[in-house]
Each structure stands twice: as C-alpha cells, then as structure tokens.
Amino acid sequence: MEIKELELEGVKLIKPTVFQDNRGFFTESYQRDAWLDAGITIDFIQDNHSLSCETGVIRGLHFQVGEAAQTKLVRVIAGAIFDVVVDIRKESPTFKKWISVVLKAGDHNQLLVPKGFAHGFCTLQPNTEVLYKVDQLYNRDKERGIYWADPSLNITWPLENPVLSGKDEQLPILEDVLSELHEREGIL
Numbered sequence: 001m002e003i004k005e006l007e008l009e010g011v012k013l014i015k016p017t018v019f020q021d022n023r024g025f026f027t028e029s030y031q032r033d034a035w036l037d038a039g040i041t042i043d044f045i046q047d048n049h050s051l052s053c054e055t056g057v058i059r060g061l062h063f064q065v066g067e068a069a070q071t072k073l074v075r076v077i078a079g080a081i082f083d084v085v086v087d088i089r090k091e092s093p094t095f096k097k098w099i100s101v102v103l104k105a106g107d108h109n110q111l112l113v114p115k116g117f118a119h120g121f122c123t124l125q126p127n128t129e130v131l132y133k134v135d136q137l138y139n140r141d142k143e144r145g146i147y148w149a150d151p152s153l154n155i156t157w158p159l160e161n162p163v164l165s166g167k168d169e170q171l172p173i174l175e176d177v178l179s180e181l182h183e184r185e186g187i188l
C-alpha cells in the first residue's frame with residue numbers, strides 16, 4: 001500500500017496493494033488495521049455507492065457541518081471521475097484552495113477527504129460508479145453545498161454544461177454558505 005500526501009493538508013491518495021493473476025485481480029480495498037497503521041485513524045461507519053449514467057454529471061460540492069462533518073474515503077469501481085476537494089476552513093492557510101485527482105476503475109486509487117473540505121466530482125465516462133466510506137452518518141439537516149461553478153473558487157472542471165441534480169443547481173456560492181454558518185464559528 002502506498003500513500004501520497006497531496007497539496008492540501010490531510011488530503012491523501014492511497015494506493016492499495018493489488019494482486020494480479022490470470023483470472024484478474026484481488027485487493028483488500030479496506031483493511032482497518034493496515035489503514036490505521038498507515039495513519040488513517042478513522043472509524044468509518046457507512047459505505048455509500050452512487051451510479052452516474054452519463055459523462056458530465058457533477059455531484060457536489062458537498063459537506064456536512066458540526067458534529068455531522070464527515071471524513072470520506074472515495075474510490076471508483078466503474079468509469080472515471082475528476083474528483084475535487086476544496087478547503088473551506090476559514091482559518092486555514094489554504095482556505096478556498098482546491099485540488100483535483102482523476103480516479104478511475106482499474107487504478108484502485110482512493111482519495112481521503114478530511115472534515116473541513118467540500119467534495120464533488122464530475123464523471124468522465126458513462127456508467128460511473130463511485131464508492132465511498134464515511135465516518136459520520138448522513139444528516140439531511142447538516143448537509144450543505146457550494147455551487148459547482150462558484151467563480152471565487154475558479155475550479156477548472158473539464159466541461160461547461162454538466163448534468164446536475166435539482167438540489168445542486170440551486171446551491172449557493174461559498175461566501176453565502178459561510179454567512180449562513182456565521183453564527184456557528186468553528187462549525188467546520
């Protein structure tokens with residue numbers, strides 16, 4: 001297993017060991033003790049799985065606030081995504097900075113998204129399936145989102161007219177999300 005620290009503190013790319021043979025491959029896509037030994041001391045309690053049928057679907061940018069904030073461990077088992085992580089911690093030296101990673105089926109890479117970051121992705125192929133583990137349960141009241149094309153973030157998505165959910169179409173820009181959370185300093 002290899003772990004690469006990416007440019008935003010705490011965001012890691014994890015490459016598990018993969019055993020190839022004449023039948024295909026085998027990999028331990030998650031093994032609690034090995035991941036703990038590698039410094040990923042997170043108690044994952046929920047697994048999520050999404051299918052996006054078309055190329056050019058954007059899901060995001062999403063996060064949960066307060067006690068419901070989630071660490072996510074993201075991987076792709078069919079298709080490919082342009083995966084984006086944005087630092088939304090106001091006190092962080094990298095506040096509003098984002099990074100992207102292409103995750104695709106067959107490369108087995110996983111992206112660790114810490115609490116305090118918004119997450120979203122764009123599908124690069126049809127029928128893309130994303131699996132991710134989270135360390136807090138889904139909480140509809142605590143979920144928030146940022147509009148994918150927020151000009152203050154300047155994310156260079158690989159397309160201009162994505163397929164979005166009705167919810168994601170209506171998301172506010174980061175500045176408005178932060179004003180809404182103003183009363184709750186430190187919530188991220």
Ligand SMILES: Cc1cn([C@H]2C[C@H](O)[C@@H](COP(=O)(O)OP(=O)(O)O[C@H]3O[C@@H](C)C(=O)[C@@H](O)[C@H]3O)O2)c(=O)[nH]c1=O
Pocket residue numbers: 048050059060061062063072119120121137138165167
């Ligand atoms: C995320 C989530 C959604 N749902 C439900 C709510 C809704 O009816 C349906 C679809 O939800 P959404 O439209 O929010 O799904 P989606 O847009 O795929 O949301 C996901 O996007 C990516 C980028 C993330 O980072 C995730 O944390 C999550 O926010 O599934 C759950 O029951 N549990 C969950 O954990």
